[in-house]
Amino acid sequence: MTESNGLLLRQFQYDLPDERIARFPLAQRDASKLLVYRRGEIVHERFSGLPALLPKKSFLVFNNTKVIPARLYFTKPTGSIIELFLLSPFPNDLPISQSMEATGSAIWQGMIGNRKRWKRDETLLLQFAGDAEHSDIDISVSWYDYDQSLVKLSWQPADLTFAQIIHYAGEIPLPPYLKRDPTEADRETYQTVYSKQEGAVAAPTAGLHFTPAVFNNLSKQGIGYDYLTLHVGAGTFQPIKTEDVRQHHMHTEQVVYTQQNLQNLLQHTEKIIPVGTTSMRALESLYWMGAKLINGENEPFRLDQKYAYQLPTTDQPTVKASLTAVLQHMIETQQEALVAHTGIYITPGYELKLCKGIITNFHQPGSTLILLIAALIGDEWKRVYNEALQNDYRFLSYGDSSLLLP
Template sequence: MGMKEKWLERAERIRLSDYVYDLPDERVAKYPLAERDQSKLLVYNQRQISHLQFTSLPGQLPAETLLVFNDTKVIPARAYFRKPTGATIELLLLHPEFPSRIINEAMLVKGGCVWACMIGNKKRWKAQDTLETQVLIDGERIRLVADYADYENNLVRLQWDSEHVFLDIVRALGEIPLPPYLHRKSEASDTLAYQTVYARQDGAVAAPTAGLHFTEPVLKALEQNTIHKTHLTLHVGAGTFQPIKVDTVTEHRMHSEQVVFTRQTIQDLLDHTGCIVPVGTTSMRSLESLYWFGVKLFRKETTVFMIEKLYPYALLEEELPSAEQALEAILSWMQAQGVEEIVGETEIFIFPGYRFQLCKGLVTNFHQPGSTLLLLIAALIGESWRDLYAEALEHGYRFLSYGDSSLLWAKEA
């Protein structure tokens, strides 16, 4: 049996039941703190745990660390239409299909577009029915019509009779889609609270919540401590909340998410002299996916930026280029193409056995039992995740999206 087959056998032995813990509902933070940076910060380094406040983060990072932030911005992606019969149809925008699948472009479309949606109360919205509503933008009343572009696949065509771009329509029509485990409707305060202070690129259905703790004073303190920062964009999809429903975790169907990197960000990664620490699991998944795209270019496999869920496990370590070689391969390709940014898709699945190629640590919140994100944490720090989560529960940490924070350093190889 070859090494690859042995790896697959080991991976198939990973059981979801080994990655669950008891999370009482009262420990889930239903609302954020009044002051973002007053959250607790648990620091984990080689089995040592410290309990601090988030404002201590700059002093916990070595000088010259490169922090990588996800600058995606949550859009009010949940919209409601009322039928003449009185039935309410709920649309949750997932990702654009036409005229562009690139989210940043899809936000600027005029007149009409097609999006894949989750549809609430679909049984009351027949294939041939048209839904209608009105939105008010700057005093102008705009008619918005929705019908099916593809009934079976939940593709919804939206059309409006004005020069406003789709982002304007969504902002006027929709509401912020909070995570389902908060068990509450979004409120006016969530419009700001469920958004990082550095959010720039509209298109996410969920916030990169590890970033919610950052404030301007914390960002300034990072700068004063010679901590560098750079940005990428991963538009977080609703799939991030998708539970694993199979005990053999390798059989879980991973959601695909869109990532965007500028040439400057890749150059920043290549030029850094300290360690790379992503803010949030979305940033970590993006960075590791970027490396594997570099591998594909380096090995001349393809120029398509699509990282399949188990691709990282298919190659032996001696077959892999260094992080530097992978990033240089990407920059060379971008230069040859004359492009300043790359847009890709990733469904990378990081679970125990994964070897991190770019990331040395992680700033993150506390995650749901039995989730893909908890598996990622276990891949980073090993079996100690159990002790860490038990201690966080014991010390009154608040969990999930609006909860407290942690700084985790990778286990020694």
């Protein structure tokens, strides 16, 4: 790897002073600042004015995943506290929304805090008061597969769903860089106003700025939009630790597409703007899944991080052909919704297929999200971030926003 390749970690770092990290949200979601980068020009606006700033006939794509209270704490008789951070249901090809409706018991993969104090044959218990309808709730957890970090949770009353159980017992998992405990207010403010499909352990934070008023103004401006679902995993916060950023192991996330998504996208292929990096990952993944389908490859709806860089240009279909192939597959197999898994890794040198820009917050130095932004606007990301720092923008999940149009 040589310097000219431009994919060394140090080239995607910048100095982010701690005081620029937004620890709490603004009282009014759409009052945040909005940096608009349009073909090299930068202007500073307010997010409430976004609809009028978008290119005419833009089509926005939102991620309607909902963050679950994924942190559970079990206290052993010795006083030791075991933290269970739920990541994904097992088996992982189950729709997460379906797993949230499980009753009586469920198997999940998790990250275990204080793991060495939890013996393989030990069952942990959690008892608490629910509400007037369910006054006493008992949860037990035991190892299902120690080496794979799989645990089995069981609960009483058994007719409660898994979603209800963690709503009572769990804690919203704020990003580690906020360096604070969650408050009751975070249960609302760390969700988008359009969040619907439970299953994420991190919010698609670009969407936190949207309000009913902004949506109303989108409609007035003739801006169309749609929702898909990508359940954001904890891997979104995983820092890159390799000098050559392409050696980083990318996490995989579950994404759900509907026939309506495909039909809408096919009508707007030249004007698609994702709201957030997760929406961009979902949209770009959809193209490559269609390509896999057209090329008759195995597991077309499971995308690894390298596939987008391996398919020769001559084997890459048009966007419309790719989307049409996925839609036809769904119609033929009578699937109204398609569950897929993507580990797509968007780095500089990647040619964007569906996305013509992005609405996104300001991301951590040296993160996979910075690489994605650099893939969209090249080295201009440094000028954008420098402008934001010089103009007192608030950074990361609860921070300000940007509209980037190359």
